Amino acid sequence: MAPTRDRVRATASGPSAAPPRGRGLQRARRRAGLLMVAPAVLHALIWIGIPLVAAVVLSFTSYDVLTPPRFIGLENFRDLLSDNVFRRAVLNTSIYTFFTVPVAMGIALLIALMLNTRLAGRAIFRTAIFIPQVTATIAVALVWLWIYDPRSGLANAVLSFLGLDGPAWLSSTDWAMPAVIVVGIWQGIGLKMLIYLAALQSLPTDLYEAASVDGASKFRQFFSLTLPLLRPATFFVFVTSVIGAFQSFDQVYILTDGGPANSTTMMTYEIYKSAFREFRMGYACAQSLVLFALLLFLTLLNRRITGGDRATR
Amino acid sequence: MPPVETSGRARTGRIVLYLTLTAISVVMIVPFVWMLLTSVKSPGDIAAVPPRLFPTKWAFGNYVDALHAAPFATYARNSFVIAASHTVLNVLIASMAGYALARLRFRGSSLIFLAFVGALMIPTYTKILPEFLIVRFMPLFGGNDITGQGGTGWLDTWWALIIPGAVSPFSVFLFRQFYLDLPVELEEAARLDGLGELGIYARIMTPLVKPAFITVALLTFEGSWNNFLWPLLVTKSDSLRVIQVGLSVFRTENDTQWAFLMAGTTLATVPMVVLFLIGQRYFVQGFATAGIK
Incomplete structure (x- = not known):
């Protein structure tokens, strides 16, 4: 299902089939895409990405929130x-x-x-x-x-x-x-x-x-x-x-x-x-x-x- | 199964089928009936051994008394405000992201989509500790300095209750699935008419996936209303408590007041049951879409 649709899109808007204004349009589209996905990506980076990395890093430390974390290797x-x-x-x-x-x-x-x-x-x-x-x-x-x-x-x-x-x-x-x-x-x-x-x-x-x-x-x-x-x-x-x-x-x-x-x-x-x-x-x-x-x-x-x-x- | 089957065996089969399904349904519903009946029982009826199903005296005043025993109305209002905020933010931000990932291919878009799918797999309990720390050490909030030290950050604030749940990867995923199914010709025609990409998203494509919006809105509202651990961790003051946290606190502080507790529980469950009954079609569609596509 999905591959067919991609093919349709590729022929409809790919570089070869694009009208003269195609390049500018494509750039506008790319920019719009990035702009629209940015808030969700930013949110995910802060509330999923960083926490995931932090969880891995903290797992090698001893940390009680009040004093800074101390590296203890694989002890945990x-x-x-x-x-x-x-x-x-x-x-x-x-x-x-x-x-x-x-x-x-x-x-x-x-x-x-x-x-x-x-x-x-x-x-x-x-x-x-x-x-x-x-x-x-x-x-x-x-x-x-x-x-x-x-x-x-x-x-x-x-x-x-x-x-x-x-x-x-x-x-x-x-x-x-x-x-x-x-x-x-x-x-x-x-x-x-x-x-x-x-x-x-x-x-x-x-x-x-x-x-x-x-x-x-x-x-x-x-x-x-x-x-x-x-x-x-x-x-x-x-x-x-x-x-x-x-x-x-x-x-x-x-x-x-x-x-x-x-x-x-x-x-x-x-x-x-x-x-x-x-x-x-x-x-x-x-x-x-x-x-x-x-x-x-x-x-x-x-x-x-x-x-x-x-x-x- | 053929429409008309009149043989005796088929009829017995049908009766067994009905009886089985009725029994299962009763088991599913009985806890709610028990909750409702308990909420209008007097202390004497509640202590009765063996318990009786129906109250001897219907104590509807329990609901008024429960609201005096604990600020359940405030709790419910807080839950509502948070759930409504999450719903609006999710629908806005996730629909834009889902649209961009489905329709506007750009460099890195498939990678971003894969990252969102991967994020679905990460357990809440792996994220929740660092999330708590981020909230606690949020710079320049709650008395914190620029390095996040000195105060309590976002702890016990509306920020902590609302911002982390503003977008869920699942909403992005659902929206992308719905936007994928729209015909490419519509988009092309609008583009030729000189409509910008944001205009195509907002004015052409989005009206076509209204069911997706209702589905994501309902699922988000329900999930947010029912959430427990996060509000438990980040709030302390009674005025910021949500209904689920309020109920669990009420239970530990007033161990045996079952009638009040069941009145509060009714307040926490009935809105979701009503919401589900109204929007059943969309709930079902949401789960089925996620499950079959």
Whole structure:
């Protein structure tokens, strides 16, 4: 799609086809382009470019904000290797990401498939499932905090109605993480479903007709046609969801404060604690670079597996 | 699926489908219902074990009392001012950048585009510490000297709340995608008519991508309204608190006042739900565009 358009533009406005005034026009265009992109580039340089470089530089220092940073080489990274809490945070983030990304993506695809049928009230279902996505994580986490209340909360009320004895949820080392994961899935599944649904609706129907004529079962059609055709959507959902899951913070801040006994602390939470509770800026920067590196690794890995990234074309 | 299928099996399948989807939808909506019901419960109903779903006495006065217990109205106003500023700035600056990157190829434009895409990958938590330091050491503000020492810079000011979020790479990316789809002939014709490049952007091309503007505006407003960590880090005084920070502070300071807390939470969530219901088409289009193109 894009290459064709570029070719059209090249022949329409390239030097050979340009009218006599072409050179001046081209210069005006270049100048306008630079001018229009300048504010955004300047903003990105100050608030993304410099911070990225600063994070790398500061990760080699010991810095408490009040006194100037002191170069300490790789000491922060060496400390990281023996930091059991941070290792726990990496593990927790991975567990959380596993359930709120691949597992939730599977559920979201199932819902999308159910909604991709002729169905009265489809828009109502879609809206209901998507609404948690647009509400603030802080606000909904406060609602869930109340739902998880062991005595007067809704969760244990429903369980006791079913004849089960509910756990102490957020103060239990076994149940706090599942509780946080449930909130993550609940809030994030709508977006995944929506993107899958949009992708499903743009699939070419003639392929399915051909497959039906050839006698391929619905089951076979799903695995041989639908799943491969959904690859770009899968890649996009995966990348954006992993970026989101790795950066979950608000729900942990409200629900558990990383506890009990670090059972729900995440990498983001450790970065926050190092930087703003212990004022170890250099160490926090080193932690944040580990987070970045893991994200890059997962994205590239998924790109290899799904075999293409049409999202950034 | 064929339009008319009357066999018994198909009908059972349909019933199962409806029941499953209804169950899922109920699970998604119940927390909001629970929030609304709690916000109008009396202290006695809230402490009830086991909890009852509906209040025995509807305490609508909770909302008035909550506004007295904490300045939720100020918090909401702050959130609104910041979200509106972010929306206007993002739409203006990012649409110009997106247009330039999509339509006005110049030396370095593809490199700049790649840099924006790359910037999408950088986690907030890698940027946020240096961003905090930049705000803290902003020269010549908040008592700071030219080297950024001596004062508190932009900390606890509107600058810190508004400027860093003024443009997001994602908005630039979305605008570029939308501008890419416009036919090149329009642009050429306007150019022949002697319209300048800025005029072509503002008067010819932009009216054609109105949905993109609504989409970016809605997504920016929603993201800004829901943002928590950045306002938490850079503000201290109660008068600058945003609603999300105000809620979390209220919770730690008044641990058990669930009715007030849920009233405040309602105030924080309902505007976004309403905004979504009104602009649903554009939200969906925004996410779908980003996802499929």
